[in-house]
Amino acid sequence: MHKAHDRPSDVVGAQVRRHRTRLGINRELLAERCANLGAPELTYSALVDIENGRRTKEGKRRRHVTVDELTVLGLALAVPPLLLALPLGTEGNVPTAPAADPRDPYTVWKWWTGEETPTLAGPLDGRHYPDPQPIVENGPKWSAAWAEAAYPASLYPEFERRREAVHRAHLRAETEKSKGGATAAQTEYLHRLEELARHINDMGRAGVPVPALRADLIKDMKGLDILDAPNTINPRGNE
Known part of the structure; x- marks a missing residue:
């Protein structure tokens, strides 16, 4: 439980x-590490309040954690900061609004990363659902506004997947070419390159x-004329 x-x-x-216990460090050392990272306000006393959740007489937490401090604490403790707020596998549920x-932490994780639309309304018949109301009168629905804002969060992971697929296909094509038979591998490479360009x-x-790409991949896409704005893509350095 x-x-x-x-x-x-x-x-x-x-x-x-x-995580402090996992690393075997005391609060004094953690405070020192935080200060070295530019957060001297995370003192021993502050860490006591943060860890123990001490309350005032009114029941309010004495010390909340800011976004800036979340980043520093994650770096100081060698743990992704998001895992401090959404500890996958160690908590049954976490607060939302x-x-x-x-x-559950993974559901909220997907909201934070833009993978899913938050389902805060309800529950209705045991299920939560996205807010169906428009944000303002005659304006977009909340879920549509969220999807629009979250769109870039889906573009970057997909870019990485397609770029890696191109790299693997390019390596196979070069390997087969050195053996004198690159037809099928070259076709696969061109197919993956077209997917990346789209x-x-x-x-x-x-x-x-668009993140930087290998210069030879940019050259191949320019040669195939499959980029809408070829001059906006920068080559990676030292490649």
Whole structure:
């Protein structure tokens, strides 16, 4: 049975203590590491309040964790900062918004990363659902506005997948070419290159900067004339 947490700072505090114990360091050393990272406000006393979740007489937490501090604590403790707030595998549920129900960490993780639309409304018949109301009168629905804002979060992981697929296909094509028989491998490489180019074009239409690519891949795509804006892609350095 996992302890229920009232606020995300409660989750972070419990995870700071957990990972500090994992590393075998005391609060003095953690405070020193945080200061070296530019957060001198994370003193021994502050860490006590963060880890223990000490409350005032009114029941309010004495010390919340800011976004800036979350980043520093993650780096100081050698743990991805997002895992301090959404500890996959160690918590049954984590808080969402104060007025909404707690949910399992992986569900909230996908909201934070833009992989899924939050389902905060409900439950209705045991299920939560996205807010169906428009944000303002005659404006877009909340879920549509979320999807538009989250679109870049889906573009970058897909770019990485397609780029890696191109790299693998290029390596196979070069290997087969050295053996004097690259027809099938070259066809596969061109197919993967076209998929990557289409995705790059989608990123351009969305106004999302394209990460740097290997110069030879850019050259091949330019030669095939499959890029909408070929001069906007920069080659990787030292390649």
